[in-house]
Amino acid sequence: MKQTCEYSTVQNIPFPKYELQEEDDKLKECYLMENSQEPDAPTVVFFPLINDTFQKYKAPGVERSPEEMEQGQVDIYGPKTPYATKELTYTEAAFDKLVKLSEYNILNNKDKLLEALRLAVEKKKRLKGQGPS
Template sequence: MFQPMKQTCKYCTEQNIPFPKYEVQEEDDKLKECYLLENSQESDAPIVIFFPLINDTFQKYKAPGVERSPEELEQGQIDICGPKTPYATKELTYTEAAFDKLVKLSEYNILNNKDKLLQALRLAVEKKKRLKSQCPPKVPGHP
């Protein structure tokens, strides 16, 4: 689950591309569904939202805090990365049912992690304001 993030961080470091440091503790007893990675020391580094467990609580909850009934449990079973997943990168189209499940999962993840997403947006706005205040004013007629 963490390998793509580790690889991205390593690649960016080797290429001198600004990127937040990978500081997720994999040894934690309970992994989080959403991590916010940011480096306030590097103004060029992006703010990254990382979802390693995109299908964790969705299996038991149809909405944040709303448990699925026994009849609804099947709707929470989505094979995201198994060998028979309909969401493999080689797939160019999805069935209507697979598409609908993916949309519901995405909506759930956004609602379930809205505080982290809002925090990331606030950080991005603050970063943009800081960068804008550090830039010299533009002179008319000059690029």
């Protein structure tokens, strides 16, 4: 995301500014970036591939039983991860884990997604109201 922001700045492409805060010592499952002062900048919802709360929860607010804990173990960054960028195909099991992790992260951050939609609609209405006189 940092590289995208830097590239956009160099290319004069409107894009929201993104800076990690000091309290962001570990990545979050979802980031919402918006610049209401820049009419052409998009509202961005960024879902990095993070296995944080998914390890302990099978659904938002639903803890895993001891028997289900293995299902929450998704090796994203280890040296033997099946999700390395050099991998072109996944096993069925690795694919299923990735889909479940992604689905969980989206469901767990639905409030941010709804906020992003609300911000985008508000911005669109505001811009429409500023049309040519």
